[in-house]
Amino acid sequence: MIAELGLAALWLAAALAFLQMAAGALAxxxxxxxxIARLTRPGAVVQGALALVxxxxxxxxxxxxxxxxxxxxxxxxxxxxxIYKVSGAWGNHEGxxxxxxxxxxxxxxxxxxxxxxxxxxxxxxxxxxQGFVALGFYAFLLLSSNPFAxxxxxxxxxxxxxxxxQDIGLALHPPTLYLGYVGLSVAFSFAVGALLTRxxxxxxxxxxxxxxxxxxxxxxxxxxxxxxxxxxxxGWGGWWFWDPVENASLMPWLAATALLHSVSxxxxxxxLRVWTIMLGVVAFSMSMVGTFLVRSGILTSVHAFAVxxxxxxxxxxxxxxxxxxxxxxxxxxxATISEGERFSVASREGALVFNNVMxxxxxxxxxxxxxxxxxxxxxxxxxxVGPPYFNPVSAxxxxxxxAVMAVGPLLRxxxxxxxxxxxxxxxxxxxxxxxxVLISMIGGIALLPLLGLAFALALGVASFLPLRGRRxxxxxxxxxxxxxxxxxxxxxxxxxxxxxxxxxxxLAALEIGQATTVGPWQVELAAVGPQAGPNWTALAGQMVARxxxxxxVEIVPMARSFWAPPQQTSESVLVTRWNGQxxxxxxxxxxxxxxxxxxxxxxxxxxxxxxxxxxxxGGMLSLIGRVxxxxxxxxxxxxxxxxxxxxxxxx
Amino acid sequence: MNWRLxxxxxxxxxxxxxAAYSMSQPKDDFVRSEMVGExxxxxxxxxxxxxxxxxxxxxxxxxxxxxxxxxxxxCLPCIAEAPQxxxxxxxxxxxxxVAIRDKPEDIAAFLAEHGNPYTSIGRDDLSEVQLxxxxxxVPETFVIDGKGVITYQHIGDIRESDVPLLLEQLREAGA
Numbered sequence: 001m002i003a004e005l006g007l008a009a010l011w012l013a014a015a016l017a018f019l020q021m022a023a024g025a026l027a028x029x030x031x032x033x034x035x036i037a038r039l040t041r042p043g044a045v046v047q048g049a050l051a052l053v054x055x056x057x058x059x060x061x062x063x064x065x066x067x068x069x070x071x072x073x074x075x076x077x078x079x080x081x082x083i084y085k086v087s088g089a090w091g092n093h094e095g096x097x098x099x100x101x102x103x104x105x106x107x108x109x110x111x112x113x114x115x116x117x118x119x120x121x122x123x124x125x126x127x128x129x130q131g132f133v134a135l136g137f138y139a140f141l142l143l144s145s146n147p148f149a150x151x152x153x154x155x156x157x158x159x160x161x162x163x164x165x166q167d168i169g170l171a172l173h174p175p176t177l178y179l180g181y182v183g184l185s186v187a188f189s190f191a192v193g194a195l196l197t198r199x200x201x202x203x204x205x206x207x208x209x210x211x212x213x214x215x216x217x218x219x220x221x222x223x224x225x226x227x228x229x230x231x232x233x234x235g236w237g238g239w240w241f242w243d244p245v246e247n248a249s250l251m252p253w254l255a256a257t258a259l260l261h262s263v264s265x266x267x268x269x270x271x272l273r274v275w276t277i278m279l280g281v282v283a284f285s286m287s288m289v290g291t292f293l294v295r296s297g298i299l300t301s302v303h304a305f306a307v308x309x310x311x312x313x314x315x316x317x318x319x320x321x322x323x324x325x326x327x328x329x330x331x332x333x334x335a336t337i338s339e340g341e342r343f344s345v346a347s348r349e350g351a352l353v354f355n356n357v358m359x360x361x362x363x364x365x366x367x368x369x370x371x372x373x374x375x376x377x378x379x380x381x382x383x384x385v386g387p388p389y390f391n392p393v394s395a396x397x398x399x400x401x402x403a404v405m406a407v408g409p410l411l412r413x414x415x416x417x418x419x420x421x422x423x424x425x426x427x428x429x430x431x432x433x434x435x436x437v438l439i440s441m442i443g444g445i446a447l448l449p450l451l452g453l454a455f456a457l458a459l460g461v462a463s464f465l466p467l468r469g470r471r472x473x474x475x476x477x478x479x480x481x482x483x484x485x486x487x488x489x490x491x492x493x494x495x496x497x498x499x500x501x502x503x504x505x506x507l508a509a510l511e512i513g514q515a516t517t518v519g520p521w522q523v524e525l526a527a528v529g530p531q532a533g534p535n536w537t538a539l540a541g542q543m544v545a546r547x548x549x550x551x552x553v554e555i556v557p558m559a560r561s562f563w564a565p566p567q568q569t570s571e572s573v574l575v576t577r578w579n580g581q582x583x584x585x586x587x588x589x590x591x592x593x594x595x596x597x598x599x600x601x602x603x604x605x606x607x608x609x610x611x612x613x614x615x616x617x618g619g620m621l622s623l624i625g626r627v628x629x630x631x632x633x634x635x636x637x638x639x640x641x642x643x644x645x646x647x648x649x650x651x
Numbered sequence: 652m653n654w655r656l657x658x659x660x661x662x663x664x665x666x667x668x669x670a671a672y673s674m675s676q677p678k679d680d681f682v683r684s685e686m687v688g689e690x691x692x693x694x695x696x697x698x699x700x701x702x703x704x705x706x707x708x709x710x711x712x713x714x715x716x717x718x719x720x721x722x723x724x725x726c727l728p729c730i731a732e733a734p735q736x737x738x739x740x741x742x743x744x745x746x747x748x749v750a751i752r753d754k755p756e757d758i759a760a761f762l763a764e765h766g767n768p769y770t771s772i773g774r775d776d777l778s779e780v781q782l783x784x785x786x787x788x789v790p791e792t793f794v795i796d797g798k799g800v801i802t803y804q805h806i807g808d809i810r811e812s813d814v815p816l817l818l819e820q821l822r823e824a825g826a
Contacts, residue, residue, distance in 0.1 A: 278659060285663070298673045312674055320667055327660040334656045371666065374673050382683075591756075 003069050006057025007148040010098075013050035013105060014138035017131045019043045020108075024128025028196060032120035040127045041112040047134070048109025055102040058147055062089040068154035071095065071147050077158040079535050087171030093295065093311065094147035096174055101137040103182045107211075108134065111186065117207050119199055126193030133185055136318040144314055173229060177222035177249060181287040183215025184252060187259065191280030192326055195333045200273040200340075205266035208280070210627055212260050215283075217619040219253045224612030232572055232583075239499070239608060242390040244299040247370045248290030251363055255283035258359040261352045269413055271341040271349055274334045275356070281330055285323045286363070292319055298374060344415045351408025358401035365393050395448055402455045402493070405486060406462035424465050432458040445501045452497025460490035477625025485618025492611025498580075498604035509594040519601030520548045521582050528586075528595055536562045538571070541586040541595060545575060557586040581605050684785025684793075684804045691799050692783040696773025699750055699758045706747055706773030712799035716824035718744050718817065719793040720769070721781055723751045724761035726789045728808035733765040735809040740768035742814075744821055748772040751781055751789050792817065796824035 020043035027037030058071075063086050067073045075092045076085055090099040108130040115123065141147065190208045194200045226249060231239040240246060259279040266276045293299050296312025343349040369385045376383050406428050410421045418425065435454030439445065445453075463486035467475060506518040515524035524544045531540040538558040545553045558571040575582040580603035587596030686692075691708045698705040711717060720736065722729040740746055748769035750758050758772065775781055784793060784801060794803035794817070803820040805813060 274656075282659065289666070292670070296670075296674060298670065316667070316670055316674065323663055324660070324667070327663050331657045331660050335653045371669065374669050377676075378669055378672050381685075 002057050002060050003066065003148040003150065006054045006061075007146070009050045009054040009057065010138065010142060010148075013047050013054060013101075014135065014142060016043050016047035016050065017105070017134040017138055020047060020131030021128050021135055024124045024126075024131060027124040027128075028121070032124060037120075037124055040124045040131075044105075044112035044127050044130065045109040047131075048105040048107075051102040051105035055098055058089050058095060058098055059086060061148075062086055062095075065158065067156070067158060068151055070149045070151040073151050073155035073158050075159065077535070080158075081534060083168070084171065090174055091171070094141070094145045096178065097137060097141055097145060098147050099175060100178045100182065101134060101141065103179055104130075104134055104137070104185055107182055107186050108189075115207060117203055118193075119197070122193050122197045122199050122204070124193075125196040126189045129189040129192040129196075130186070133189065133322060136322065140311075140314050140318065144310060173222060173225050176218050176225065180215045180217075180219035180222055180256070181252065181284075181291070183211050183218065184256060184284045184287050186211040187215065187280045188284035188322075188326065191277045192329065195277060195326075195329050195337075198333065198336060200266075200277060200337050202267050202270045205263045205276065206630065209260075209263050209267055210623060210630070212256060212263055212283075213619055213623045213626065216253070216256045216260050217616050217623065219249070219256055220612060220616040220619060223249050223253055224609050224616070227612075228609050232574055233569070239605070242369070242385075242387055244370050245294050247366050248294050251290055251366055251370075252283055252287040254359050254363040254366065255279060255286045258356045258363070259283045262356055265349050265352050266340070269341055269343065269349060271339075271343060272353070273337050273340045275353075277334065277337070278330060279356075281323070281326045282363075285319075285326075286367075288315070288319050288323060289367075292316055293370065299370070341414075343413070346411065346416050346418055348408060348411045348413045348416075351404050351411055354404050355401050355408065358397045358404070361397040362394050362401075365397070366390065369393075391448060395451070399451060399455065402459050402489075405489070406459045409463075409466040409482060409486070424462075424468075427465075428458050428462045431461055449497040449501035452493055453501065456490045456494035456497060459493070460487060463487040463490055477628070478622045481618045481620070481622025481625060483618070484621060485615045488611045488614030488616075488618055490611070491607050491614055492609075495604050495607030495609075495611060499602050499608065502603040503605075504601045506599045508597050508599070509590040510597050511592070511594050514594075516597070516599070518582070518599040519603075521599070521601055522546045522549070523582075523584065523597070523599055525595060525597060531556075531558065533560070536560045539586065541597070543573075543584060543597075545582055545584070547577065547582075555582075555584055557584045559586055559588075576606060579603055683806075684801070686783075686785040686801050687804050689801060691795060691801060692780075694780045694783060696749065696775055696780060699748075699753075699772035699774050700755050704771040706749060706771050708799065710747070710771070711795050712797070714797040715745065716794065716796045716802075716821050718746045718821065719784070719795050720746055720748050721751060721786050721789055721791045721793075722748060723753050723789050724757040725753065726751075729761075729790045730765055732790055732808035732810075733768075735811060735814055736768040737766050738811075738814055739809075739817060742818060744818065745770050749775050749780055751775050751778055794820045794824050 020040055023036050023039040023043060027034060027040065030036050060066075061069045061072055062076055063082075065072060065076055065078050065085060067078075071092065071094055072088075075095075076088045080088070089095045108127065111123075111130075112127060118126070187208050190204065190211070194204050223246075226246070227239050230241070230246075259276070259282075262272045262276045262279055265272045292312065292315045295315055298312065369389050372385050373383055407421075407425065410424050412420075432454050435457040436450065439450055439453050463483055466479065467483060470479075504519045506516055508516040510516060510525040512525060512527060515522055517523070522545070526542040526544055528539060528541045531538045538560040540556050540558045543555045543557070545555055547553075553575055555573040555575060557573040560569050560571055562569070570585050570587075572583060572585045575584075580601060583600040583602060585598040587598055590596050691711055693708050695707040695709075696705050718739065722732075736746060746768050748771070750772055753774060753776075755774070758774075773780070781789075785804075786793070788806065790808055792805040792809060793801050794805075796802050802824045803817075805817060809817065
């Protein structure tokens with residue numbers, strides 16, 4: 001009954017998405033005050049509510065493990081911990097698509113309810129675009145991936161959730177990325193709406209900015225969490241593999257980062273109109289392209305997702321319609337949008353444009369590297385593209401970008417002189433040089449990690465320079481956000497460079513009672529024994545680790561066996577100190593009663609994710625600052641209008 | 652009209668074309684070697700055990716066709732193909748083994764349990780020879796003719812039905 005209710009709500013939501021699209025499109029001709037035009041906002045709100053009902057129904061059938069629903073039977077199990085039962089609702093293709101469309105419909109409903117700053121005509125065009133995008137996803141769900149399909153007769157027991165996914169980080173990872181993608185879809189709809197009505201104004205940028213910021217925060221968190229998950233769950237000791245699935249999440253982030261900065265230029269200076277619109281389209285395109293690459297299985301990836309050629313074709317068709325349509329509209333319309341205000345090279349805008357180009361460059365090389373195997377395969381040649389390509393080639397763009405990132409926020413808008421910030425420039429250059437010289441004296445460090453460490457040092461200090469001469473208590477939240485996010489980049493960069501420069505690895509076959517060393521650690525294998533969990537059994541290695549002969553730390557890395565479905569995972573153990581992590585994995589039994597043990601000492605590796613957290617925190621501060629500012633302006637405007645009306649009464 | 656504004660659309664259409672083309676192709680997980688028809692690259696591998704001969708590319712160009720078997724003691728399909736290798740040896744094929752990322756004691760244990768069809772075994776600890784001849788997995792078997800040229804690649808374990816096929820390839824390589 002609940003499943004049927006969910007399905008009915010989904011059909012109704014799809015019908016409303018169609019209504020919203022049709023009414024919004026007709027309103028372009030009929031005018032913003034026509035009867036038909038007035039349907040768009042309520043249509044969007046009700047569509048959001050219905051999608052929410054549908055998703056709630058899905059959560060319910062997963063929470064009670066209703067095994068007569070095919071999706072539950074295929075992805076859940078009555079013995080699973082409750083939290084993973086619920087998160088199982090979106091841990092599969094159908095459920096995750098429903099989550100996506102639900103969040104998208106809610107976002108559409110929200111802008112329909114509260115957004116009053118844009119001309120009504122642009123708003124209706126935006127909602128029409130939003131309805132159009134949502135309609136494609138509804139069609140996808142209803143025609144080829146119905147999450148509520150029944151199983152006749154009901155299954156006796158579910159087939160379980162992939163044990164690799166039975167992890168709290170991963171329960172939250174896909175929704176986080178989806179929230180990011182959806183935010184970008186809203187930005188996309190605004191861009192299409194503005195193209196349709198040719199109204200690309202600072203107001204438009206202010207309306208779009210919180211959505212871009214929000215999307216960017218979630219993408220940052222999603223990538224950070226995903227990278228940490230791969231690091232500790234896969235047991236390979238690496239944190240980024242340039243795998244197609246990782247690239248699929250990185251590309252929208254790069255585009256969103258560029259968009260975030262160009263939106264700011266448009267909002268404060270009314271420049272970069274066409275460029276911002278294009279980035280708005282590209283950012284969402286990247287999230288769709290990413291989804292397509294992951295779900296269609298045309299690229300081979302260690303993340304091996306649910307792969308289905310039919311779904312792949314469906315996403316490709318959606319992609320062709322949305323992105324092809326938007327880019328065609330862009331090509332036809334953008335020429336009629338004027339470029340906006342001018343600025344000189346030595347200005348805040350100049351630096352932002354430079355970094356926008358660098359970000360787009362990184363985006364292009366990641367996209368090219370990810371698609372290159374596809375391209376050559378069409379000509380019958382198999383290749384795989386990995387770190388030897390991505391690391392140096394992305395560094396070509398990233399290093400000048402870090403330099404400009406350190407300097408850009410010190411410049412004034414529109415026009416500035418280098419001489420005015422001469423002292424700060426000299427400080428940054430001196431730090432960079434000192435870093436390069438001092439660190440290269442340690443010896444044995446490759447060029448890229450060396451550059452990374454030096455730039456991290458210079459950027460870390462430079463990111464705080466914009467606060468100089470300001471009264472800290474009166475500095476706007478958005479400025480704090482920028483400072484913290486840029487500092488986060490430096491912290492993350494330091495972690496990455498340090499991990500690749502100073503990591504040590506030890507692979508040893510130990511007898512019980514034997515010890516080995518890795519970096520400053522001594523690790524002794526005390527015992528190996530069985531251990532049982534709620535739905536797994538494991539071989540657990542008892543180890544005693546000492547840092548530099550200090551206090552012993554007991555660690556228990558495990559090789560876990562799950563039984564539904566049967567699968568083995570390695571539970572690595574991490575010992576975190578302020579200056580790095582010990583990473584221990586228990587391997588197979590070797591002959592002679594010995595056990596394979598793999599140990600890494602990774603100095604400052606945690607800074608990669610601390611940095612990611614700081615970047616997201618900066619984004620959040622900025623978002624709070626912007627939204628609070630918007631609300632304040634709104635109150636002021638309303639009061640002014642009231643006063644005007646009051647004044648008109650006696651006259 | 653500004654031609655630059657059409658660039659994103661052009662790039663996107665190119666992406667669509669490639670993606671649609673790859674979707675329409677059947678998925679082929681075999682990676683065929685580019686080296687078939689080419690002479691073996693130069694290499695010289697240490698022996699699998701003390702006192703036995705190693706494997707060098709110069710061993711091949713002596714007029715006699717041979718099988719070059721890429722295997723490893725840690726590889727399960729290699730156990731499955733052991734009887735077929737023994738059968739090939741019985742029928743007169745000369746088989747040279749290259750053990751990938753392996754240890755001498757493990758190799759010895761494997762040969763003791765599953766038999767030794769090889770005239771010599773080299774240890775390729777870094778997969779250099781494997782990559783050099785265009786093999787992407789274990790096991791794979793190559794036919795090398797008397798001039799040291801790779802004439803045939805068999806991907807995956809050798810099944811019973813593959814034995815006559817490989818013998819035929821060997822005979823052709825010798826002709």
